[in-house]
Amino acid sequence: MKTCFHTHSRYSDGKVSIDRIIQSAIDHGFERVALTDHGPVPFPSEWNMPYDKMFAYLEDLKQAKDKYRNKILVLKGLEADFLPGLKQITFFRDMGFDVLVGSVHYVNQFDDGTPFNIDKSSDTFIKGLREIYNNDIQKLAQDYYHLVIEMVTKDKPDIVAHLSLIEKYNHRLGGIIDTEAKHYRDLVKIALYIISLSDTVLEINARSFYRGLSDDFVPGMWTVKEAQKLGIDITINGDVHAPEDFGKYWKDAIDFVKAAGYDEIVVFGEKGNREKIKIN
Ligand SMILES: [Zn+2]
Numbered sequence: 001m002k003t004c005f006h007t008h009s010r011y012s013d014g015k016v017s018i019d020r021i022i023q024s025a026i027d028h029g030f031e032r033v034a035l036t037d038h039g040p041v042p043f044p045s046e047w048n049m050p051y052d053k054m055f056a057y058l059e060d061l062k063q064a065k066d067k068y069r070n071k072i073l074v075l076k077g078l079e080a081d082f083l084p085g086l087k088q089i090t091f092f093r094d095m096g097f098d099v100l101v102g103s104v105h106y107v108n109q110f111d112d113g114t115p116f117n118i119d120k121s122s123d124t125f126i127k128g129l130r131e132i133y134n135n136d137i138q139k140l141a142q143d144y145y146h147l148v149i150e151m152v153t154k155d156k157p158d159i160v161a162h163l164s165l166i167e168k169y170n171h172r173l174g175g176i177i178d179t180e181a182k183h184y185r186d187l188v189k190i191a192l193y194i195i196s197l198s199d200t201v202l203e204i205n206a207r208s209f210y211r212g213l214s215d216d217f218v219p220g221m222w223t224v225k226e227a228q229k230l231g232i233d234i235t236i237n238g239d240v241h242a243p244e245d246f247g248k249y250w251k252d253a254i255d256f257v258k259a260a261g262y263d264e265i266v267v268f269g270e271k272g273n274r275e276k277i278k279i280n
């Protein structure tokens with residue numbers, strides 16, 4: 001069964017309507033799809049939907065769910081930002097979402113109070129690293145993984161998104177993070193250990209792979225093998241932003257997780273329900 005629990009429509013930074021995303025998922029043989037546009041944040045943002053759009057978003061998802069009932073299971077989802085002290089993911093859960101993808105995109109802030117979005121661009125990444133962290137990449141990585149741990153323990157998303165997001169621009173920036181260094185791997189191991197104690201499922205995110213940013217999935221092989229040893233459940237997501245994305249990764253992702261030692265993945269249903277299915 002092909003499934004995807006991480007997609008974006010025009011409600012955030014996706015390229016097309018909810019309808020178009022769902023139709024493409026059907027065309028590519030997916031049986032379940034969650035729309036997970038970027039949820040609101042209490043500061044200006046280019047890609048997060050405003051709080052007052054959430055009602056229209058939920059209503060559109062409800063209608064889409066009914067409309068496509070006989071063709072695909074549509075889940076009402078959100079990619080929710082973890083922001084320390086706010087418990088936003090817990091709050092969104094009460095609003096009727098089926099599945100919540102938890103992400104750490106914002107780490108610390110600039111002197112003028114602007115949140116540092118580590119995902120935005122390599123230029124922003126370099127600027128934040130220099131201005132906030134005095135080029136101390138280990139400190140930035142430490143803050144990032146500590147936020148992931150805090151998110152998993154305090155805000156309890158269903159899925160932890162793109163665990164190694166901090167490495168997104170590593171290739172482009174000449175490997176400024178030594179991902180094989182003990183210090184860095186210890187950070188990853190601690191985050192995995194905490195995830196293994198929680199109910200949160202680890203996402204295997206295909207977006208960097210099919211965009212050619214990386215040969216690997218996110219997180220990469222070493223991390224997914226460690227996750228497997230710890231008994232962490234995984235799910236495969238396309239982080240789809242355009243209809244054609246659905247056709248670019250599934251088989252490679254299955255081969256990847258099998259090579260890491262997995263023989264089953266988690267699929268989600270309505271209201272956070274989940275089941276494990278065998279892959280072959
Ligand atoms: Zn994200």
Ligand SMILES: [Zn+2]
Binds near residue numbers: 008239
């Ligand atoms: Zn996303």
